[in-house]
Amino acid sequence: MMEQLALFSPAGQSKGLPKHLLDYQPGMIGTEESDRLLTHFIDNTPWKQTKQKLWDKEYVTPRLTCWYGDTEKIAGTLPWTAELRAIRETVEPLAGISFNSVLLNYYRDGNDSVAWHSDKESIMGTQPIIASVSFGEVRNFDIRNKADHSEKYAVRLEHGSFLLMKSGLQEGWEHRIAKSARPMKARINLTFRLVI
Ligand SMILES: O=C(O)CCC(=O)C(=O)O
Numbered sequence: 586m587m588e589q590l591a592l593f594s595p596a597g598q599s600k601g602l603p604k605h606l607l608d609y610q611p612g613m614i615g616t617e618e619s620d621r622l623l624t625h626f627i628d629n630t631p632w633k634q635t636k637q638k639l640w641d642k643e644y645v646t647p648r649l650t651c652w653y654g655d656t657e658k659i660a661g662t663l664p665w666t667a668e669l670r671a672i673r674e675t676v677e678p679l680a681g682i683s684f685n686s687v688l689l690n691y692y693r694d695g696n697d698s699v700a701w702h703s704d705k706e707s708i709m710g711t712q713p714i715i716a717s718v719s720f721g722e723v724r725n726f727d728i729r730n731k732a733d734h735s736e737k738y739a740v741r742l743e744h745g746s747f748l749l750m751k752s753g754l755q756e757g758w759e760h761r762i763a764k765s766a767r768p769m770k771a772r773i774n775l776t777f778r779l780v781i
């Protein structure tokens with residue numbers, strides 16, 4: 586536990602966060618607008634809890650999700666909404682690319698999480714750029730080097746913040762949102778992607 590804490594500087598970010606892999610920008614969206622969007626997404630999204638198969642056993646994904654966008658590559662993708670379009674237009678210049686889909690994640694409390702993984706499905710190419718926007722509860726976004734798990738960093742993703750996962754991140758690194766024993770309020774995360 587102490588080891589974990591020692592990773593963080595007072596501001597809550599790991600020291601020496603690798604800037605060539607990640608770009609973090611707090612307050613991309615103002616507090617009031619972020620408050621509105623948090624409630625909007627919680628209340629107006631047809632959330633689903635999907636199942637994952639791992640070693641022939643079925644697990645319920647420990648969070649709720651929903652896909653939006655204009656690609657037919659992902660089954661059941663819903664059309665862009667006004668809110669998602671507006672956020673997409675804000676993040677595209679920061680990412681330097683256009684996105685055609687977004688995955689919405691709803692972490693209801695500290696029990697919801699996403700396990701270590703990298704987003705490198707073949708439909709996105711091996712070096713995708715992903716733009717991530719967060720609302721609600723601050724959660725730690727942990728990354729670790731695939732070749733050396735002891736090399737790891739954490740970023741506290743704040744209400745209204747923007748995180749750019751740059752092209753090298755998915756290939757060499759994994760990321761997660763860990764469960765928390767501390768009581769946690771709801772968090773919404775949007776990951777904009779280009780599915781090709
Ligand atoms: O919730 C987050 O910040 C990350 C979500 C994520 O890793 C994903 O959707 O692939």
Ligand SMILES: [Fe+2]
Pocket residue numbers: 702703704760
């Ligand atoms: Fe991910």
